[in-house]
Structures are given as C-alpha cells and as structure tokens.
Amino acid sequence: MKSWLSLVAGVSAVAVASCCAAGGPDFDRDIRPVLSDKCFHCHGPDAEKREADLRLDTRDGATALAITPGDPDASELIARITSDDDSMRMPPADSNLSLTDAEKQLLRDWIAAGAEYTEHWSFRPLPSRIEPPAVKFSDWPRQPLDRFVMARLEAEGLRPSPQAEPLRLLRRMTLDLTGLPPTLEDIKSFEQAAAKDMSAALESAADRLLASPAFGEHLAVAWLDAARYADSYGYQSDLLNTQWPYRDWVVQAFNDNLPYDDFLTWQLAGDLLENPTRDQILATAFNRIHRMTNEGGSIAEEWLAENAADRVHTMGAAMLGLTLECARCHDHKYDPILTRDYYSLSAFFNSIDENGMYDRTPIVPSPSLLLPTDEQATR
Structure with a gap:
C-alpha cells in the first residue's frame, strides 16, 4: 500500500505548499x-x-x-x-x-x-523534493506530512481539533478504508486491545483493514466509475455484457498493491507487453467497456469513430484528470491540448479489431479472452 499512499502524500504536499x-x-x-x-x-x-x-x-x-x-x-x-x-x-x-x-x-x-x-x-513540474515547513505547534505533527497540514492551520489562525476518542477513530478508519462501519466484533476486539496499548491497537486495526478484501472493493468503486464500468451494453436494448472479470481484476489489483504505473500501463496496453500474462491482457478491457449499440440502421464505421473517441475521453478523465472532448472539434480553449493532439491520440485507440457495434456473434467474433477456472486450467 506504500506506493499508493506515497503518491497521495506527494500530490497533497505540493497542493498544500502552493496554498501556503x-x-x-x-x-x-x-x-x-x-x-x-x-x-x-x-x-x-x-x-x-x-x-x-x-x-x-x-x-x-x-x-x-x-x-x-x-x-x-x-x-x-x-x-x-x-x-x-x-x-x-x-x-x-x-x-x-x-x-x-x-x-x-x-x-x-x-x-x-x-x-x-x-x-x-x-501542469507544473513536480519538484524532486519538498521540505516540510517549520511550524510553531511542533508537538502535534506525527509525520512530515502533518507539518504541511499544521502550517496551513497556523496560516489560517486555527489549531488542530482535539484527539478523537478511540471508537470514533476506529469508525473513521473502517469507513475510510472499507466503506463499511465496524462490526460489533471489531469494536469489542479493538476496545480490548486499546485498553492495553492504544497506539498498537490502531496500528493493528489499520493492518487488518488494509488486508481485508473490502479494502480493494472500496477503492475499486471510484475507479470503475471513472472507467465507465457497467454490466450491460447501454443504449436502447441495454443487453447483458459479461465484463465482471475486469471488475474483479481491478479489485484484486488494489488488494495486491499493484504499482500505479503498472495499473495504468496494463489497462492501456497490457496485451502489447512482452509475453503478456492473462491478467495483463484482461486489464485491457478498460478500452472495451464503453457502451455499444446494435440498433437497426447503425453505421459501423461511425461507431468505430465514436468508440475511439470514448476511449480518448475516458483515458483523459480517468488517467490525466482532463476533459479532452473540447479538442475533438477545436483546439482546447483552456488546456494545452490541440485538435491535432486529440486525433493523434485517437489513432492509438482506433486499432482494435472490431466492427464498431455488438460483435459478440459467431459471424463476427469480438476480441475475447478465455478465462478458465482453476479446476479447468489444471485439466
């Protein structure tokens, strides 16, 4: 989990330093x-x-x-x-x-x-290192990142809130890491441990929550929303689309603490890596889980273009935090993105072997991946 927390801490430090x-x-x-x-x-x-x-x-x-x-x-x-x-x-x-x-x-x-x-x-380059600021209320920070928070509080003439009671801390931690409240068993176990050593009890609870399958499930919700995941094709008929293996891969990636660069690379082009694994290929479903149509009168060539555009827009929003749609018709008016850049990027996403519409038929097979169970794989 360290790589994910380091990324968040680094970005937060830059933002706080700018505000200060x-x-x-x-x-x-x-x-x-x-x-x-x-x-x-x-x-x-x-x-x-x-x-x-x-x-x-x-x-x-x-x-x-x-x-x-x-x-x-x-x-x-x-x-x-x-x-x-x-x-x-x-x-x-x-x-x-x-x-x-x-x-x-x-x-x-x-x-x-x-x-x-x-x-x-x-759009500013990240400095190689940001020194934590000096603070007057030096007893409160427990780690370098806390000093950035304390510096902002002091700049606003504020003081930290009092230490929360143990059960409140457990509830906050459980909701933050799993999206669920603590169970009665969790509360009882925590109270017994906290009576002996509060710091050790909190650390043990954090380790338990980070190791819980619910941790990956909770983090995956936000990513799956950004990746426009759904269990159906969308549009008028909204038929079932078997995409849950990608969903399960995202959950497992968070639980396995997959490095963020690998998390993105596999989804963009895992199948193009040297000797790609099944998971690396499965991750590329990110490029295929957009809506699709099979409505009468639909023009396949038009939907090839729409699908490529959808991939550009989703990649921009989910991975860059940018809305690239504007550059589809004209140079972006606020961000440094040209129409030429947009269509150069679109070309990368327009190379999938597909016909543009529902293509899961025996006549026009879609890009697919066989996913046998462990039992089937051993036969």
Missing part, C-alpha cells in the same frame, strides 16, 4: 477566477469572440495592452474597471457582469505585486 505561499494575491486562487468569470468571454482564448485583440488569459497578451506590471495606476485594466464613464467601464453594462470593490482591489494589488501569471498546478 506568502506574498500578494495568489493568481490561481484569487485572480484567475475573477478574470475567467468577468473578462475571458471577450478577452480570452476564443479568437472568434475576442474583442480589441486583447488577451487577458496570457501574460504576454495582457502586458502588451492592458497591464503595466508593478504600476496599477499606469495600467489600462485598472483605468477601465474603475471608470465612471459607462462607455469606457469594463465589463461593459450589456454583459450583465460587474466587479465588486474587493475584486477590483485584488486586481490592483496583483498588478502592484508584479502581475505574475502561473500555470495551473497540475
């Missing part, structure tokens, strides 16, 4: 939302709707015409948003948008601080 940065207004937290809501419609990435050839979504575009870094009084942006002249004030009256005094002050303070733009945190 001192100085003027934070671009991502304070400035980007204002510009996006009130300005990007006319001065953003959409070239067809852009007014006055002004872009405020990039620093080069903004500083070329509207912003003088370090000098808000010399910045046309400040002059326009504070103007008393209705014909000059931005956003224009017919947009039904307006800036609050607090938002205007944020923009002024940001420009005075240098008008720095930053990429979204998910």
Whole structure:
C-alpha cells in the first residue's frame, strides 16, 4: 500500500505548499477566477469572440495592452474597471457582469505585486523534493506530512481539533478504508486491545483493514466509475455484457498493491507487453467497456469513430484528470491540448479489431479472452 499512499502524500504536499505561499494575491486562487468569470468571454482564448485583440488569459497578451506590471495606476485594466464613464467601464453594462470593490482591489494589488501569471498546478513540474515547513505547534505533527497540514492551520489562525476518542477513530478508519462501519466484533476486539496499548491497537486495526478484501472493493468503486464500468451494453436494448472479470481484476489489483504505473500501463496496453500474462491482457478491457449499440440502421464505421473517441475521453478523465472532448472539434480553449493532439491520440485507440457495434456473434467474433477456472486450467 506504500506506493499508493506515497503518491497521495506527494500530490497533497505540493497542493498544500502552493496554498501556503506568502506574498500578494495568489493568481490561481484569487485572480484567475475573477478574470475567467468577468473578462475571458471577450478577452480570452476564443479568437472568434475576442474583442480589441486583447488577451487577458496570457501574460504576454495582457502586458502588451492592458497591464503595466508593478504600476496599477499606469495600467489600462485598472483605468477601465474603475471608470465612471459607462462607455469606457469594463465589463461593459450589456454583459450583465460587474466587479465588486474587493475584486477590483485584488486586481490592483496583483498588478502592484508584479502581475505574475502561473500555470495551473497540475501542469507544473513536480519538484524532486519538498521540505516540510517549520511550524510553531511542533508537538502535534506525527509525520512530515502533518507539518504541511499544521502550517496551513497556523496560516489560517486555527489549531488542530482535539484527539478523537478511540471508537470514533476506529469508525473513521473502517469507513475510510472499507466503506463499511465496524462490526460489533471489531469494536469489542479493538476496545480490548486499546485498553492495553492504544497506539498498537490502531496500528493493528489499520493492518487488518488494509488486508481485508473490502479494502480493494472500496477503492475499486471510484475507479470503475471513472472507467465507465457497467454490466450491460447501454443504449436502447441495454443487453447483458459479461465484463465482471475486469471488475474483479481491478479489485484484486488494489488488494495486491499493484504499482500505479503498472495499473495504468496494463489497462492501456497490457496485451502489447512482452509475453503478456492473462491478467495483463484482461486489464485491457478498460478500452472495451464503453457502451455499444446494435440498433437497426447503425453505421459501423461511425461507431468505430465514436468508440475511439470514448476511449480518448475516458483515458483523459480517468488517467490525466482532463476533459479532452473540447479538442475533438477545436483546439482546447483552456488546456494545452490541440485538435491535432486529440486525433493523434485517437489513432492509438482506433486499432482494435472490431466492427464498431455488438460483435459478440459467431459471424463476427469480438476480441475475447478465455478465462478458465482453476479446476479447468489444471485439466
């Protein structure tokens, strides 16, 4: 389980470190939302709707015409948003948008601080190491990650909550790791162990829960949702589709603590690995569990394209945390994804030997994998 916890800890540390940065207004937290809501419609990435050839979504575009870094009084942006002249004030009256005094002050303070733009945190390179911050309330952290949490609490003028009572901790731990409440037997056993050594009782309970089959089942729920798992084809007839072996593989992968890079690689292209195992091939069902149709009049070639698009969209959302759909019709307006990138990626997912519709018939056999039971395999 260490590899999964390390991944979560690393990402959390980066996010917390970013939130704790001192100085003027934070671009991502304070400035980007204002510009996006009130300005990007006319001065953003959409070239067809852009007014006055002004872009405020990039620093080069903004500083070329509207912003003088370090000098808000010399910045046309400040002059326009504070103007008393209705014909000059931005956003224009017919947009039904307006800036609050607090938002205007944020923009002024940001420009005075240098008008720095930053990429979204998910596109920034991860540093090789992040040093845990020093904290005043040093008795509370039990591990390095706690110091990031404590630093944020201190920055907000807060203190940690009191230590929860033992049974509350057990309930939280059980729900977090298995999605189920503790049983009466679990509670009784924990109380007996906690009476002797609270720390050892918690550690033993955590080990037991991590070793429980319910742990993998609980984690698998979120992934199967992202992977659009279902036991049927969907659409109008919604017939049964035997895909549960993939579901069971996902559960087992979590319970076996399969490294995350392998977890993704096997699902994307496990069948292309050298001498792939049965599980590596089975994992590639990730690419095949989209909806399918057999409605009269359906055009197979059209559905080949739709299936490939579905794989691109699902991979982007589940593995990259990005919505790639926009780039199917035009360059993405907010994320660094071009239409050319979209169709280059789509080509990888359009190489499956299929006919595009229901193809589990003797006439047109689908890509399939025989999964004998242990007894059958030994015969």
